[in-house]
Amino acid sequence: MILGIIAGILTMCGIIPQIYKAHKTQKTGDVSKGMLVVIMIGVFLWTVYGILKSDFPIIITNAIAFLLNSYMLFIVYKLELDD
Amino acid sequence: MILGIIAGILTMCGIIPQIYKAHKTQKTGDVSKGMLVVIMIGVFLWTVYGILKSDFPIIITNAIAFLLNSYMLFIVYKLELDD
Numbered sequence: 001m002i003l004g005i006i007a008g009i010l011t012m013c014g015i016i017p018q019i020y021k022a023h024k025t026q027k028t029g030d031v032s033k034g035m036l037v038v039i040m041i042g043v044f045l046w047t048v049y050g051i052l053k054s055d056f057p058i059i060i061t062n063a064i065a066f067l068l069n070s071y072m073l074f075i076v077y078k079l080e081l082d083d
Numbered sequence: 084m085i086l087g088i089i090a091g092i093l094t095m096c097g098i099i100p101q102i103y104k105a106h107k108t109q110k111t112g113d114v115s116k117g118m119l120v121v122i123m124i125g126v127f128l129w130t131v132y133g134i135l136k137s138d139f140p141i142i143i144t145n146a147i148a149f150l151l152n153s154y155m156l157f158i159v160y161k162l163e164l165d166d
Contacts, residue, residue, distance in 0.1 A: 004132045011094075017117025030113035034100025042093030044095030049087045
């Protein structure tokens with residue numbers, strides 16, 4: 001259903017404005033690493049769930065969300081190390 | 084399936100460490116409002132999708148996620164006004 005696909009794309013892309021802001025300001029001190037880790041575990045499990053159910057939209061949106069959130073976590077650690 | 088429920092609870096609760104951090108530090112300057120708004124629209128649409136499909140786990144996890152993200156956005160605006 002198209003609504004589920006739009007919803008999935010939005011929740012998947014939610015982290016993109018945060019990545020953009022971090023790149024622009026080079027600051028992530030107020031961003032919770034716990035948030036990123038919990039979301040990463042969650043979308044990883046969603047990906048496994050999608051694989052088990054052979055549900056391609058669930059697999060693809062959550063796998064991409066996992067990569068985006070991993071990248072955001074990488075930025076947070078990188079900026080911490082640079083300080 | 085239990086895996087989907089665990090995954091749903093984790094992605095729903097992901098924002099809680101961020102809310103906790105914001106309460107502790109009283110700082111949210113590096114948190115993207117765009118992220119919160121995009122996620123809110125996404126989980127709102129997931130809630131509608133769940134209602135249309137009569138899928139209670141989807142409805143409840145996303146409705147709670149909507150409330151948690153709304154609360155985080157409220158904190159961001161409140162701290163901005165306090166400055």
